[in-house]
Amino acid sequence: MGRKILIMLLGLLVFAPSIGAFASTGDVLLGKQMIRKDTGTFISAFTDGSDDTYGLLNKKGYGSDIYYYDFPKPTTVNKLRIYGTGYGSISVKLFYLNNTSEIVYQRTNIQSGGEYIQTFPTKTDVVKVEIANPSGDSALNLATFSLYGEILDEIPPGDVTDIKVTPGEEDITFTFTLPKDSDFSHVLIYRDSKLLNGKHTKGSFKDVGLEPNATYEYKFVSVDETGNKSKGVIKTVSTFVPLKDISSLKANPDYNRVDLSWTLPKSTELKHVSIYRDTIPEEKGFLRKMFSAVSVSAADGPTKIFETNGTYFNDLTVKPETTYEYKLTSVGTDGEETDGVTVQATTLEEPTPVIKDPGYEITPEGDYLYTWTSPDKGKVKVLISGNEYQTVDAADKKILIPKDKMKYKMMGEPDISLQPISEYGKEGEIHEESPFEEGMLPFEGGDLLKTSMSLLVVLGPFILLALAFLIYPKLKQVISKALEARKGRGVKK
Known part of the structure; x- marks a missing residue:
């Protein structure tokens, strides 16, 4: 009994490194798609886990003779399995992280329905596997190609959630909830595709030194302990200029x-x-x-x-x-x-208002219609014989004065004047209206002659009498001197 226990312990010691090398082992290609080297097309028949489906591994030199698979990260393998449904050849080549490669398996007499399993020393840091048909004579109907080793965790962690953004003038603050994956490691934070922080582990981040009133694109990518990355969350944020005075x-x-x-x-x-x-x-x-x-x-x-x-x-x-x-x-x-x-x-002093282009016309009824062109704001005060008659809106630009309200000057023209008043109450100069232009008389030469003759008939006798009083003393003196001179000439004779 003691001998059996000792043998078991020795067995554990011998195989412990092999067991401990892989935390989880299995077919690392199961469910994956290999890629045809010359066309880039995919094939899943080799790695679907079924011996009933197959694909053609053609003769060497026929294009479809090489297929490969790139591992998302370096892995460890130590065994392979091949199952063929037709006769042919196959070689298996591994590529490593250090840019080296080696053929770990090659067979030229694959039998139809034949299963081939090969264990080889553990290979680490494997980044790529390639299978090829080295034969130039026959193709191989390959049903299954399995490669056993460490099963890689290829499940990415969840993205950060509940992102809240607080933009400033020259900074932007983010708060978010980290993923709850048990193997979550950290968050990669990018701004405009440039990595800002490659090991962020907190639920908040502040980006500083930004330009005011600028727009930036941020991306948050979660990473787990095996290096798997989430798709990431993108946020477009703009800084702002705080409210300021003009x-x-x-x-x-x-x-x-x-x-x-x-x-x-x-x-x-x-x-x-x-x-x-x-x-x-x-x-x-x-x-x-x-x-x-x-x-x-x-x-x-x-x-x-x-x-x-x-x-x-x-x-x-x-x-x-x-x-x-x-x-x-x-x-x-x-x-x-x-x-x-x-x-x-x-505000400045208001200009003195001025009446412009005043004039009047007599209506068929004998009334007087006075007009002006300016001002057109404020008021216009109308005076007859110097007394205020009426104040009207300047915008009316006219006023009708009944003939029975009109008074006249000595020469017979209407005795009327206009005074402008601004909209703010400033009074302008009084403009006395004249029915004729400056330098012109309001009557013709014939009218003047007739009037003069009429005045002469009335005033003539009075004028002659006045002249008699003025001339008589002198005339009397002249006559007296003449008579005295005549008498003097008669005495000498």
């Missing part, structure tokens, strides 16, 4: 408008720009005028007047000689709003 804010004021312009921030989070306006009290505006016509500062409490995603805004609702403060804020896609940038601007 820049280069400028204001260009006129008397009736303020034109704003600015530069938008290069932010992926920007939704629009909100524009607020506040009217600055006159005394504050006066102090501001002492230093600049336009100034930029910070302020609170204005009223929102517009939203835009553009780079300019024209405020047409201002008044002349008024100081306004504008605040422009950036609003993000999530509703976040920046503190904003402000600018103050004082």
